Amino acid sequence: MMSEPSLKEQLAAYEALFEKTGHLYGYESLARKESDPGTYEAVWHILSNICNAAWSVGCMASTSPVAAEGGDALWALHTPTGDAICVSRGITAHPGLLADMIKNFIRLGYEDHPGFENGDIFENNDPHYGGIHTPDFDMCMPIRYKGKLVAWASSVTHVNDVGMAQPGSIGFLNPNVFADGLTFSMEKVGESDRYYPWYDLRIRSRTRTPDYVLGDARGRLAGCITIRERLFEVIEKYGLDFILDASKEYVEDSRRYAVSRVRTQAIPGRIRKSQFKDLAMKGKRVLDPSQDIDCLFNLPMEMTVNADATVKLSLRGASGTVPFGQNISPTALKSGLLNGYSHIVGFDMFNSGPTASWEVEMPPSGSWANPFEKDFFASSGVAWAPAVIWMSSLYEVFGRLFQMRGFVEEMAAGAATTMTAEFAGQTQLGMYLASLTLEQASNGSPARGYADGENSAWCIYTPNADFGSAEVIEGYLPIMYLGRNIEPDSGGYGQFRGGLGHTAVWMIYGTTGIDYQCGCAGMRSKVLPNHGMYGAYPTWPDRPSYAHDTNLKELIDAQKPLIHERGPAEDPTITRIITARQMEDAAIAPFITPEPLQNYDVILHPVSGAQSMGDPITRDPISIEEDLNKGWTSRRVAEEIHGLVVKQESERDFIVDVAASEKRRQQIRAERIAKAVPFKEWWAVERTKIEARENMDEAVLHMWRTSMELSPSYGEELLAFWALPDDFVF
Amino acid sequence: MAEFHKADIEKLIDGVLPWPATQDIIKSPKDSDRFDKYIEIMQERVTFKETILLPLTPMLFIVSADGARVVKCRCGHDFGDYRTNWKLSSLIHVRDDEASLGEIYKGREMPDPSWTQLREYICPGCGSQLEVEAMPRGCPPDFEFLPDLDTFYSEWLGRPLPDSVASEDKTLETIADWSAAK
Structure with a gap:
């Protein structure tokens, strides 16, 4: 036998x-x-x-x-x-x-x-x-x-x-x-x-x-x-x-389902989507002197849908490794991609099958997506961070393909970001704890081809988005929720807007000292998402706030108003209500608080909304009126970005003048044409600015240098596009 | 295989189809004639007569015009050969300083202009904002999609187009012409 x-x-x-x-x-x-x-x-x-x-x-x-x-x-x-x-x-x-x-x-x-x-x-x-x-x-x-x-x-x-150098599980600081x-x-x-x-x-x-x-x-x-x-x-x-x-x-x-779905609902061809993410750490609390730098990641996606409906993905042009925990192995990257692909294409039976229908080209050796061949000791403390931003492009890319075939009900714009809140220190029970909250697991969902995204109901890494019960989290951690609010205008601006995110407002309470680690598991704080799909404006950068050594106890004792929400971007509630020895109302994330926070300190931790699609001046005026009356958008955005004429009867009673708005929108179209220039004209000026490296931060220049060095063909195409000399180096 | 009325597809596109009917479309097996119905709807909405081969975006279409395949806006503005990134024939407005970015993003929302610029692509014909890009200086504009139209029509739809053209990116040829004329 x-x-x-x-x-x-x-x-x-x-x-x-x-x-x-x-x-x-x-x-x-x-x-x-x-x-x-x-x-x-x-x-x-x-x-x-x-x-x-x-x-x-x-x-x-x-x-x-x-x-x-x-x-x-x-x-x-x-x-x-x-x-x-x-x-x-x-x-x-x-x-x-x-x-x-x-x-x-x-x-x-x-x-x-x-x-x-x-x-x-x-x-x-x-x-x-x-x-x-x-x-x-x-x-x-x-x-x-x-x-x-x-x-x-x-x-x-x-x-x-897991015993990282820094407490917790989002090891963005690991050198x-x-x-x-x-x-x-x-x-x-x-x-x-x-x-x-x-x-x-x-x-x-x-x-x-x-x-x-x-x-x-x-x-x-x-x-x-x-x-x-x-x-x-x-x-x-x-x-x-x-x-x-x-x-x-x-x-x-x-596997067959995924291939068949591409063939019957997408289009063969080549799709390109650039994407970038920052990691600005200069001048902040770091673990090693080599980390006193700002970084920008290049996360390009080129996808080819082949004639046999298989899919090839390339990261040609990815920038180099970083001395932080944001490098990922190709194996882990591919698994992360399966997550996104399963949401968008192969979700009938979620298993290993769809991975067999696509090929991921080996990312450039020495890039953040393939670090170990050239930098064996690169950290992957939070490897998911750049991968998740790269994966966000997959939603938009397939959304575009589904639109072309007419399946607008399958479309999605780009994803929200993942900014974590982690605490490390003594709890109200006298024990030591290092733990994530779960706020990041409830983003807004991407705009759909026929509707806005849903508010605080989506998460890129889990289908069961859940930010946890505030009361339960208060039991684990020495924090009290002063607010957990839908954040107005946090879903970009478009015909269909992204689902809105929310902001958690915490007061530290019951500790002898605790670090707030505002972590990066896939966020941006200096740059915007490249998700202006069909003319929408992308979501703003992730900017948390905190105040250390505050007057909050005095406010409570005097029964004065406390802080429950962020307030307008130019008139933040925290600076109006709170006085503190140390305050950041628009902190560049990620970071760890310079000193442990203490009782009555305040944190405003925003969880982002997702991306919009479509020209903002084509958004339905009545939908904007509804958003105004729910407090989900501001009058400024309604008027200046969506081109509406709005009357306000009382605080939550806005009325849109539809006929006047239509005239205003026509005027905006004419103004756009008058203000814009032919691309060729801009190109001629822009290439000289690039050559002079004008207003380009060192992080941007370093990113371009590594991208071009690790992927020579990507570099050649970039130089050819701007008609720069062959030996030009950023 | 499901089949849906053209009127319902139109409502779906416009975001006005009631939710139960939208759910029905989402949950049902896909309708095999959707592409044709979608093209029909779009053809009725555009101002030009040329045949739409592919809706590239809700505003831009690859059309067959006198034997050539060109990109046209809904308003009829012609952006040229579909194999050259249409953005090269567009108007552009770039926000790369605090004053211009601040018209959109206020206070804590402001990105860093030495890290990123916001590029708005505007149709010269109708003033529609067709795409917006957020990129650091130096990044060439995304050529979002170069379709393999002949494979699509002949192998996927089973009805070849009367002529065929090589699906190759011609963008750098235009740049080379501009460069030569500098």
Whole structure:
């Protein structure tokens, strides 16, 4: 009798079959689906529900604020060779990483040693081996049924603190990998459904919040055991052969769906979208002298939709690595991309399938998107940050393609940003805590092709956007909510506006001192998003406010008005109401407060809205009137940007004069033509300014230098466009 | 396969279709004739007679004009060969200092003009703001989409266009002409 091929051999055979046939596992037909579509569909939903049950069990078992209140975790079920079959709700950037991790365990020969047995626990959080950043603990467990390895269960949780140089989990300040904290590098960390004792000891000695980190470990394990035990029940009911066949068919089915969706709803061709993000750290509290710099990232996207409806993505022109935690490995980048792609294109069965239908060109070596070949010790403390801004382009790019085909109901403008709020210090219970709040998980959603986006109801990294209950967060952290308000005009200006973001207003209370870490997990504070889709104005930069050593207690004692909202951009409430020894009303993020905050200090943490689409003077006047009367836009924006004529009867009683507005809008069109110049004329002047590097910050110049050096063809095209000499260097 | 009335598609485009009907369109399998209906609707809304080959944006269209494929605005303004970035034939207004950026972004909303500039592309024919770019100085304008029209019509729609042209980016040829004339 022939022995079964090893997993490594099976993996190689499947790759060869895909190469030969263009179908995953060589499945040119979907036999189980075709012969018994009802059972096929039913089992899919059962398996999906098993993953979601694991999510509920795991998050509750965890007890950490990030998982228990925020649900910032995910569980998945995989084929024996690692492909994700189905996935729970939660942080959907991870199924690709989890699948790659299992494949890496197989490729590294772990099947022979230490072997894959029921109850074994394997983990990785090391970006050098496919992790995204160390706080995201990726874990998997083999599932054997009657001795045969039939599947894997996997999980990821985002732990509160992983022992980075700076407390917390958004390691934007890490200068190099040595500041990235505790790593588990492709390790077996337990067996017989239990972690090894030394796993516990390492976490206790090397993280600041070990009870929560171990709580997350418990949650991951509980969820994976849930998947395994319930899968056994499904196998008993439907038979092992059916489950093994159907599992692979679900993945191939999903690949076919993604390809077919592109072919029937998009257009072949080449799409380009530039994108930029800043990281301005000069003069701020940093960990290493090399970090006293400002950085600008170049995040270009070139996407080609091929004749066979496969998709190729290129990052040609990406700028160089940075001495901060914002570098990402190509493996993690691709997994992050699966998240965006699954939202936009392949979301019928969310699994590994769609990744097989697109090719991501290896990003330039030495860029933020492929750091380790040239800078092995580059930090990935918050690798997600540049990737998420790059991914935002994917929404707009596909939105444009869907429009061209007439499917306006599928369109989206660009995404919102991810600016985090993390605290580290003593809580009101006298214990030390380093923890994220969850405010960032509830952005406005992108404008749609037929309507505005939704307010505070969307998040790029999880389909279940949830900023957590204020009362629960107040229980974890020494903060009190003075406000949590929709932020007017935070969704850009267009025919359809982005969903609005919100601002949390916190008063520090019950601590002997706590750091506020306004972190970058994908935000901008100096530049605007390049998301002026169809003539809209993009959202403004992320600018939080805080006041340290304030008069707030005196205001409370005197029962005077407190601060509950940001107020107008030119007349901020914080400067009107609060006096303080230290105040920033428009701080350039990210940063850590120079001194620990104390009781009665104030923070205004804005969570961004998403992008608009369309010329602002074509927005429906009645929609603007409604926004005015809800306090969601200002009279200035209505008049100066949307071109309306507005009368105000009382504070919340605005009336738009539609006929007069139409005349005003015609006038604006004429004014635009009079004010603008032919492109050629501008080009001739602009190229001389570029040559003279006029009004170009050093961060901009450095970005162009690295982009051109790492991608010579990108540099050649840039020089040719501006007719600059071949030897021109920024 | 679902089929929807042209009038409902029009309402959807204009953002006035009631939410239940919009949901129905979102949830249903896609209608295979959507592209044709969309083109029909757009053709009725533009001021020119040439046949629309592709709606590039809600305002700009690649049309077949006397055997050439050119980009036209809804108002009829001609931006030339679709293989050259239409922005080169546009009007442009650039905000690259605090005074001009401050007309849009006030106080704490203000981006840093030495890091970014805001480019507004205006149609010379009707004054529509067609695209807005936010980029640092030095970035060439995005050529958002260069379609492979022949593959689309022949292989994806199964009805080849009467002629075919190579889908190649001609933008730098125009720049070279400008450069030579400097």
